[in-house]
Amino acid sequence: MSLETISIRTEGLGDSTHIAFFDEVAIVVDPQRDIDRFQSVLESRDADVRFVLETHIHNDYVSGGRDLAKKTGAELVMPAGAAPVFRHRPAFHHEDIELGDLVLRPIHTPGHTPEHTSYLLLTEGRPRAVFSGGSLLVGSAGRTDLLSDDRAESLARLQYSSVNRLADLPDSVDLLPTHGAGSFCTTSRAGRSTSTIGEEKRSNPVLAYEDEDGFVKGQLSGLVPYPTYYREMGPINLVGLPEPSFDLAELDRIPDGVTVIDGRPVRDFATGHRPGAIGIELTSSFATWVGWLTEHGTPIALVLNSHQDSEEAARQLARIGYDDIRGVVRTPDSVEESFRTVDLATFAHATDEGAQILDARAPDEWERGTIDGSILAYVPDLADGTPEELRESQPVWIACASGQRAGIAASLLQGRGFEPIVLVDAGVPDVLRVASNPR
Numbered sequence: 344m345s346l347e348t349i350s351i352r353t354e355g356l357g358d359s360t361h362i363a364f365f366d367e368v369a370i371v372v373d374p375q376r377d378i379d380r381f382q383s384v385l386e387s388r389d390a391d392v393r394f395v396l397e398t399h400i401h402n403d404y405v406s407g408g409r410d411l412a413k414k415t416g417a418e419l420v421m422p423a424g425a426a427p428v429f430r431h432r433p434a435f436h437h438e439d440i441e442l443g444d445l446v447l448r449p450i451h452t453p454g455h456t457p458e459h460t461s462y463l464l465l466t467e468g469r470p471r472a473v474f475s476g477g478s479l480l481v482g483s484a485g486r487t488d489l490l491s492d493d494r495a496e497s498l499a500r501l502q503y504s505s506v507n508r509l510a511d512l513p514d515s516v517d518l519l520p521t522h523g524a525g526s527f528c529t530t531s532r533a534g535r536s537t538s539t540i541g542e543e544k545r546s547n548p549v550l551a552y553e554d555e556d557g558f559v560k561g562q563l564s565g566l567v568p569y570p571t572y573y574r575e576m577g578p579i580n581l582v583g584l585p586e587p588s589f590d591l592a593e594l595d596r597i598p599d600g601v602t603v604i605d606g607r608p609v610r611d612f613a614t615g616h617r618p619g620a621i622g623i624e625l626t627s628s629f630a631t632w633v634g635w636l637t638e639h640g641t642p643i644a645l646v647l648n649s650h651q652d653s654e655e656a657a658r659q660l661a662r663i664g665y666d667d668i669r670g671v672v673r674t675p676d677s678v679e680e681s682f683r684t685v686d687l688a689t690f691a692h693a694t695d696e697g698a699q700i701l702d703a704r705a706p707d708e709w710e711r712g713t714i715d716g717s718i719l720a721y722v723p724d725l726a727d728g729t730p731e732e733l734r735e736s737q738p739v740w741i742a743c744a745s746g747q748r749a750g751i752a753a754s755l756l757q758g759r760g761f762e763p764i765v766l767v768d769a770g771v772p773d774v775l776r777v778a779s780n781p782r
Contacts, residue, residue, distance in 0.1 A: 346464075346471055348519060350536045351381065355627040355659055356404055357526030359536045361474060361519045363464060364390060365445050371411060372396045372462070372474045373521040376587060377658050378407040382414065392417040393442060396434075398476025398521060399459040400425050402489045402573045403528055405664045406580050422449075424458030427581045434460050452478040452509065454502025455485030455528070461509060463516075472517035473540070477528055479506040480520040481538045484549040485528055487562060489573060499562040503555045510550050514541025527569040527631075567707050568723060572634030572663055579664050587661035589654040592670035597644045597677075601669055602637055605646040606656055609750035609767055615678030617646070622754035624747050625651050630659035632751060636726045639664065645671040682753055682762070684746075687769040691778040693740050701733065702771055703743045703752040712775055714742075722748045725755045738762045744770035 345366060350359040353375055361372040362384060369390035374381050385392055392415035397408045399422060409429055412419035420440065423433035434440070434449035441447075448463040455477030462474045477485030484506050487498035509518075518538045522528040544550055552558040597603055597617065605612050606625035616622065623632045625647065637643070643665065645656055653671045660668060685693075694700060700717035702709060709719050720730050722743075733739060739761050741749040746767035753763035766774070 346466055348472060348517065348537075349384070350519065351384070352523075352536060353404075353662070354525065355629065355631055356662065357523055357528075358404065358521050359519075359523055360521075363472065364388060365466065367391050368393050368442065368445065370394045370396060370447070370464075371417070372519070373398055373401070373476060374407040374411050375662050376405040376407040376410075376584070376664075377589075377661060378411040378414065381407075381411060385415065394440070394447065395419050396447070396462055396474060397421045397425070398461060398474060398478075399456040400427075400577050400580050402456075402576050403522075403526065403570075404576060404662045405584055409583050410586055420447075420462075422451075422458040422460035425581075427583070429583055434462070436460075450508065452476075452505035454478060454487055454498050454505045456490065457498070457501075459485075459505070461505075463512065470513055470516050472519055473509060473512060475509055475518055475520045477520070477522050478502070479509040479518065479543060479547070479549070480522055481518065481536070481543070482547055484562065485522055486566060486569075488566060489528065489569065490577075495563055496559060499559040500555055502562065503552075503558040506549055510540060510544055512540045514539065514544065516540045518543060527567065527573075565707065567705055568721065570631055570635040571723070572639050575639045575664060584664060584666070587657075587666060589657040589661065591645070591653045591657050591668055594644065594670040594672045595676075597646075597672055597675075598669055601642045601644040603644050603646060604633055604637075605675070605754075606651060607646060607648050609746050609765060610684055611648060612750060612754070613682050613684045613765065615675065615681050616754075617675050617677040618680050619758055620646065620675075620754060622750050624750065625656055626747060627659075628747075629656060630663050630665070632722070633660060633665065634663045635723050636751070636755075640667060642667045642669055644669045646675050647671050647673060649673050680757060682757060683764045684767045685740075685764060687766065687773050687777060690740060690742065690766040690769070691774050693764075694774055694778045698740045699734060699737045701730075701739050701741045701752065701756075703741055703748045704771060708744065708771075713771055714774060714778075720752070722751050722755075725752050729756070729759055729761075733761070735760055738764050740764045740766070742766040742769075742771050742774060744772070746770070
């Protein structure tokens with residue numbers, strides 16, 4: 344029996360959906376809500392989809408598992424401990440799901456979530472691949488603090504047993520996790536989308552701890568902040584949402600009572616924008632920042648340039664359950680606010696001259712080096728308030744790693760009366776490299 348697996352990345356989430364093909368039979372693992380892209384792959388292969396597998400109740404996106412199973416006629420399989428309100432086949436530890444020479448063996452791997460289940464795929468009795476979800480990842484493991492800080496340690500102890508249970512599989516078994524590079528669900532910077540058990544035994548630091556206590560200490564140290572919308576995903580995934588629509592109305596003006604998200608590039612937003620708009624450039628991380636900086640479910644109007652894809656914006660937002668999108672405006676109906684953007688040389692000179700500098704990067708980035716005397720404020724922290732040491736009487740020179748987060752920070756601070764100046768196309772590491780006196 345031939346076996347082929349393909350991985351479809353969702354870059355903004357740092358996740359992968361896996362599709363395994365066995366001759367004309369297919370299995371899909373952990374699909375996001377916008378299932379049309381998976382359907383296209385399946386239809387192009389004329390595949391008979393027999394199972395849609397969910398490894399856990401996801402915290403970072405709305406699942407498309409139920410809808411994909413319904414559309415393809417497949418059986419939806421979920422961890423036995425998940426207990427969603429809709430019909431599914433519960434997966435119990437080591438109770439094999441058989442399909443001729445193909446066998447799916449559920450392995451209870453709690454830690455990332457209590458019900459978490461990995462699926463070992465066997466053909467003709469031979470272990471071939473394991474879909475490990477948020478348990479053992481490439482170069483990392485799923486974090487255990489997403490449900491609450493109070494449960495983080497007990498879940499970390501479960502995770503220790505789980506990742507080592509998976510490491511006991513044969514070295515040749517392919518490892519196919521859901522979370523990977525760019526996901527906030529990892530404890531450290533995860534690597535590529537796939538690996539093998541043997542490679543992880545040789546190189547994954549989470550498998551190198553001598554004992555459980557060392558693993559737990561490592562799991563719970565240095566965790567980065569994660570988006571606030573995560574707290575909404577679990578409850579949503581237990582009940583499901585209707586299929587999303589990506590067709591946004593074109594608006595002549597921005598309606599009243601909505602939050603304006605301006606998705607244009609930072610330079611365009613800086614040139615002129617509506618007062619109170621939040622500038623979040625439409626990149627692969629667009630929805631993550633919208634979900635982090637606005638209350639979940641808030642009504643939104645988008646501002647985009649003529650060449651920007653409104654469907655892509657709607658698709659990203661639908662993945663995290665933002666469905667109340669009133670439409671898109673291609674030309675802002677008000678451009679009363681603006682701010683300066685500068686290049687690296689100008690920003691470095693301002694640093695040498697003692698300008699007021701704000702570093703909008705994440706705490707783990709600060710630890711790798713920042714400009715002496717700069718004010719540290721991660722963008723989500725700015726959404727909650729203004730640092731006390733920030734002086735409104737002076738311009739605020741803002742940098743991140745590339746300019747995107749600095750632009751978001753500028754839109755937040757400008758609404759509070761500050762004069763932002765944003766470094767674009769460069770970041771703090773570049774400033775540290777070229778400034779003659781980075782304080």
